[in-house]
Structure formats: C-alpha cells, structure tokens
Amino acid sequence: MTRRQEILKAIDDFRAPSTSTVQLMNLLRDPEADTDKTVQQIQYQPDLTAQLLRFANSAAYGVAGSIRSVREAFVRLGTAKILEIVTMAFAHSKMQAVVEGYGLGRGDLWDHSIAVGITAEEIARALKIQAPDVTFTAAILHDIGKAVLGSFVAEKIAQIEKRLLEVGGAFDDEERESLGIDHAEVGAIILTKWELPAELVDTVRCHHRPGDGKIDQLMTDIVHVADALCLSGGFGTGRDGLRYRPSKSALLRLKINIHVLELAACEAAPRIAEVRTLFADAKKGR
C-alpha cells in the first residue's frame, strides 16, 4: 500500500457520525423541515437535549428568561442557533482525543475548532456582511482531517520539521511533500463520506488555499481568515505553530485590515471562553 492509500484506509476507519446526527443536521439546514420532527429527533438524544438546554440558558447564547424545553429553545433561539449548538456538541464528541504529530493535547483540536467557528461569525460581523449559512459548521469542521492525519504526521515529523527549516515552506506544503496529502484534503474526503453539503466540503478542502475554492468563495475566505487569526492568537495551536500563509487575495477580497482582525478577535475571545466553560461544566455535571 502506498502512503496515500494507507491514509485513505484510515479515513474509512474514522467513525462516521450516527445516522440520527446526520439526519438532525440535515433537518436543521432544511428551511422547509417540519419543526415537530426536528424537536423529536433532539429529544431522542438525552445528552444532546441537556447540552442544548444548558446553552439556551447561558449568557453566550441565551435570551432573557429561562428555557425549559427543546421546543421553547426553537421558538426563542431560532433554527440557526440550534444548528450551531448541535454542531458544536457533535464536534465535541469527535475532536476530544490527543492528536499526535500536531502536538495537540486532549481537547485542543476542539478548542481550536470552536474558536474558528466563533471567530468566523465575528469577522463577518466586523465586516458588516452576512456569512453564508453553513459557515459556522464549515469552520467547526475545518481541521477534522488532523484527527486522522496526525499519526502519519507523527511518523514523519523529523523530516517535516527539517524541511520547514531548510525550505521555509508552510506546514501544509510539507504535509503534501512528505505524505502526498494535507490535512485539509483529508478533512474534505471525510466530510464527503459523511454526505455534508458540497460547498462546505469545498471550503474545508481549501481552507489553507482559498484561491482554489470552487463553490462558495466568500465562505472559504471567511473560514481561511478566521483560522489564520485563531492560529495566530494561539487558540489550540500545536507543533505546526504559526507555519501557515494567510492568503493575500482572500484578505483583499474581504477587504480585511488590522482593525477588522483585532475587533473580531476581541469580540470572539470572551464568547470562546464561555463556550469552553459550558462544555467543561457539562463534563463535571455527569
């Protein structure tokens, strides 16, 4: 087996989300879906219901007054916020493990993922633009490829770091050089298998090279910049550190300047801290 084939095999072995999670996420994305059915889907999952209510009653997501049922949460928060919470809960279950190779400790990958999700929203807000609907989900899942590629990176880390010093390329360049594939493409293959929307998959595939994006350029650019900002800010940064290249053209397309970046970081940071606390409480609560 070639290295690439081995990696593809590992992708196959990476457990897909349960059918009910996929169904639920599809229902939440479908504007014509029957709310009763969606509410029921959530109520079948007690852990998820508990998590949703905790969020619905938090300062970060909550509205005034207490929310006691899933149905009430739908009415008060709206479907888009519910999808965000469900996505974070799902990511929390898939991205907790230590990721070797990238030197990510337990929970670090998830930390980085929620940071990028929230920062993507804040970048759109700072730019006063509307981000495409699935931007948050794409941002949360953008690095899922690292969860699979990590053990392969670990085997080659000496070679990768030697070349980083000598050639001076970005970390994802060296993944492709040493392994024939980078974590963005691995992520895209995983999410294609999970039957997530094509534009989301494309954004994940191109999050380090947004110029190659073929479907939703705006979403790809936002996720790219949010990722860069979080790597720079040290949110779940690993051994790959800040060895990535922000795309000049993405920054130009979005009309990003230092003020927008600092404003987004400043608004995102307390929200990230709160979401972390909410999930940490969830662990203690059990």
Next chain:
Amino acid sequence: MKRTVGISEMIVSTNLDDVLITYSLGSCIGVTVYDPEAMVGGLIHCMLPLSKIDTEKARKMPCMFVDTGMPALLQEMFKKGAERRRLITKVAGGSELMDEKKIFKIGERNYAVLRKLLWKNNILIDAEHVGGQISRTMSLELATGRTTIKSKGREWEL
C-alpha cells in the same frame, strides 16, 4: 501550586510554592515580572495591543490589551510590595504567521506597544524570546524567579 493564566488574564502572587504558567502564546504577548527582594511575581497574557478598539471590554477585562493590562499588572505588583527599580521583566510571544503582506501584524503591534509602555515606565526588559512562527508556553517560579519558555517539546530558562 501550578496556577494557569488564561488568555486575557494575569496572576500576581507572593506564595513561594506557586508556579505561574501560560500556554499557547502565539501573537499574544506574555510578560513575567519579579521582585527578588519582596518575593512577589506576576504573569500576564495579553491578546491585543490597544484597548481603544473596545473600551467597554477593556474595563471588564483589562488584561486583554497590553495598554490596560500592563498597568494593571504593575499596580498589583506594587500593591504587594514590589518596587519598580528591583523588577525583573521578561517577555515572550509576539509571533507572526507567514504573512509577507504584514496584515496579520498583531504580534508585532503587541510587542511595540509593550516596549513603549515599559520605556515610559522606566522598566527595562531583562530577557525576551519573541517573534518567529512558534507557539510558546511561559512560566514563572515564585520561589526562584526563574522564567522558562517551552516550545516544540524543548524547554529552557529565559
């Protein structure tokens, strides 16, 4: 006791058993200050250079910004008996992405604002490890005043 300083936080301590530590300094700036005579030390982890971007946030979380966080740290140090002339000040962080266009210059700005602020306060930087494209962990041992940096599995004294 190991005490973690989160992003936009600081700790000042006089407990000689304490080790103050902050993780994942990228473009953020970490500063340790230590007075070997008063045996008081502090560590701060600032994310952004200037508080004018959101003055409301700066009031609630002064340590988010260098220009409000550093004065808060110094004030707390003085309150606990430290004296300016005895302060040992060390700096880490201020990394950058591989950004030829220099749009993501948060690290550089953090460091520049810090230098200016310390200079105005007549405080010298005794040691520093800043810039580059790495993420750093910084810690301060209260009993000895030792500041250490850890990055990519390597650890050394600053």
